[in-house]
Amino acid sequence: MSSQIDNDYELLQKVAKGDSKAFESLYLKHKAALFGFCVYLTGENMRAQDIYQDTWIRISENANTYQARNSFKAWSFQIARNLFLNQIKRDKWEDKISDDELNKVADAAETEKEYFDKEKNQILAEIVNGLPENQRVAIVLFLVEDLEHSQIADQMKLTVNHVKVLIHRAKQSLEKEFKGRYHGKT
Numbered sequence: 001m002s003s004q005i006d007n008d009y010e011l012l013q014k015v016a017k018g019d020s021k022a023f024e025s026l027y028l029k030h031k032a033a034l035f036g037f038c039v040y041l042t043g044e045n046m047r048a049q050d051i052y053q054d055t056w057i058r059i060s061e062n063a064n065t066y067q068a069r070n071s072f073k074a075w076s077f078q079i080a081r082n083l084f085l086n087q088i089k090r091d092k093w094e095d096k097i098s099d100d101e102l103n104k105v106a107d108a109a110e111t112e113k114e115y116f117d118k119e120k121n122q123i124l125a126e127i128v129n130g131l132p133e134n135q136r137v138a139i140v141l142f143l144v145e146d147l148e149h150s151q152i153a154d155q156m157k158l159t160v161n162h163v164k165v166l167i168h169r170a171k172q173s174l175e176k177e178f179k180g181r182y183h184g185k186t
Contacts, residue, residue: 055079127173
């Protein structure tokens with residue numbers, strides 16, 4: 001892991017000096033993880049795209065502020081999270097999933113198993129989006145991005161114990177809500 005942090009640090013130092021090839025290498029290396037985080041954070045593809053693009057702009061503009069003691073992934077996720085929080089404050093945006101997205105499952109002509117798998121995923125996405133923000137961010141970082149409790153705590157500026165509580169509560173809410181909404185469907 002240390003060599004990856006060192007490599008990312010070297011790339012960011014080059015980006016800070018205007019090296020577009022270094023930026024491209026960094027982008028290609030981390031684009032999937034960062035976009036996935038943005039989608040889970042926002043719950044909406046279009047909004048995720050906006051946050052994702054703005055995050056890469058911020059990374060480019062602030063490459064010289066990156067500190068090698070943190071992973072690039074954690075640093076970029078923190079930038080994305082901050083942009084998302086700023087957008088929420090600015091827009092007072094509440095409804096994260098459009099009706100069109102909710103109807104995609106019903107409109108799809110698929111086998112029964114594929115239909116139910118998609119339905120389960122849609123329900124889970126809705127439930128995750130309905131979690132309080134801190135729980136949603138913590139559970140996504142833990143389950144989707146596979147970060148350690150300490151990394152999540154650093155990123156969210158919370159104690160490790162607080163992160164563990166958030167993740168525990170999020171898991172309880174997910175289980176309870178999922179059972180309530182998906183009861184009897186297989």
